[in-house]
Amino acid sequence: MKAIVYTNYGPPDVLQLKDVKKPIPKENEILVKVKATTVTVADIRSRSFTVPPAFWLPARITLGFRQPKKEILGMELAGEVESVGKDVKRFKEGDQVFAASLMGFGAYAEYRCLPEDGPVTLKPSNITYEEAAAIPIGARTALYYLRKANIQSGQKVLVYGASGSVGSYAVQIAKYFGANVTGVCSTSNLELVKSLGADQVIDYTAEDFSIKGETYDVIFEAVNKSSFSACMKSLKKDGTYLNVTEPLPGVRMLWTKLTSSKKLILGQNSPETSEALNFLKELVEMGKLKVVIDRYYAFEEIVEAHRYVEKGHKKGNVVINVEHYNKSY
Numbered sequence: 001m002k003a004i005v006y007t008n009y010g011p012p013d014v015l016q017l018k019d020v021k022k023p024i025p026k027e028n029e030i031l032v033k034v035k036a037t038t039v040t041v042a043d044i045r046s047r048s049f050t051v052p053p054a055f056w057l058p059a060r061i062t063l064g065f066r067q068p069k070k071e072i073l074g075m076e077l078a079g080e081v082e083s084v085g086k087d088v089k090r091f092k093e094g095d096q097v098f099a100a101s102l103m104g105f106g107a108y109a110e111y112r113c114l115p116e117d118g119p120v121t122l123k124p125s126n127i128t129y130e131e132a133a134a135i136p137i138g139a140r141t142a143l144y145y146l147r148k149a150n151i152q153s154g155q156k157v158l159v160y161g162a163s164g165s166v167g168s169y170a171v172q173i174a175k176y177f178g179a180n181v182t183g184v185c186s187t188s189n190l191e192l193v194k195s196l197g198a199d200q201v202i203d204y205t206a207e208d209f210s211i212k213g214e215t216y217d218v219i220f221e222a223v224n225k226s227s228f229s230a231c232m233k234s235l236k237k238d239g240t241y242l243n244v245t246e247p248l249p250g251v252r253m254l255w256t257k258l259t260s261s262k263k264l265i266l267g268q269n270s271p272e273t274s275e276a277l278n279f280l281k282e283l284v285e286m287g288k289l290k291v292v293i294d295r296y297y298a299f300e301e302i303v304e305a306h307r308y309v310e311k312g313h314k315k316g317n318v319v320i321n322v323e324h325y326n327k328s329y
Helices: 041-048 053-063 129-133 138-148 165-176 187-195 228-234 251-259 275-285 299-310
Strands: 002-005 016-019 029-038 076-084 096-100 111-115 120-122 156-160 180-185 200-203 216-221 235-243 263-265 293-298 317-321
Touching (some): 016 299, 029 096, 029 129, 041 299, 076 111, 076 129, 096 275, 120 275, 129 293, 129 317, 138 165, 138 216, 156 165, 165 180, 165 187, 165 216, 180 187, 187 200, 216 228, 228 235, 228 251, 293 299, 299 317
Parallel strands (some): 156 180, 156 216, 180 200, 216 235, 235 263
Antiparallel strands (some): 002 016, 029 076, 029 111, 029 317, 076 096, 096 120
16 A cells, blocks of 8 residues: 655655555454545654654654654544454444544555544544544544533633634634634634634734733633733633643743642643544534635645645645545656
8 A cells, every 4th residue: 555654754855655565454443445634733743853842752752762663644534444353343344434543643544444442433424534534633632622621601712823723623612612702813814713603803913812801711722822921811710721732831830820720721632532523523413513624635745735734824724635646656
């Protein structure tokens, strides 16, 4: 089978289209013919090994010291079940599924084996494989954090980075739970965020949300680009601050935890189960959650896709069509 392989950390050019051995499912696994995958920020960081200094050693242990342990990236996918192991009960040949492959990567390939009890489930019936592939990481992350905040109907929620993958889902999921949502984004994305259901939108290039005098029950920092002090100024005294990308608290965060009743929830991985995906599937089929796709790329164009995402300005998601790559490449 064809796969995108990298054997050294570095720029997008380290990614190469190669022939590799087709996997064989174990007794508890399904073999998925991958139709679509995505390029996430996590893929970019893993490929280039650009991680926070505090996480340098753990990341080296996980990803590999001299070179990558896992040579095929890709953390989310959608496709069709080609075969199943003898102990598999949940799936059958021909099922259309979508899944997260965060722990083992491997979605940049024509085939991927997945454990049936992992984060994989039937894809929503009313969307394409490309759309379904863009749900498992961003939407699941947004749902996980909003649940951790115990979001309630009527609460005021501010989403900073509301036009990105996680942020665009956070706006919609918070609205589903009955929150009044303010989205913060750049000028060019204001209409997009409004279309996702945000009650108010703020252009961070034109105004500082913290000087408007509004306070929020939940502040959801999706891109780690806001001022922590500004967030604390705008967070209610018993409110919750969510930051999906900051792994460790700084001095000011620790001080806030010690001296106030504000709750801080920082970067942590959501559980690797199918429960959240089933919930998100229902939202999509109910028309309560839509996928924002910035660009589509062919499988053989994945280097260009990585270059684009690395610039840091994508809207929603960037999708790779695995199925229809150029066979003569």
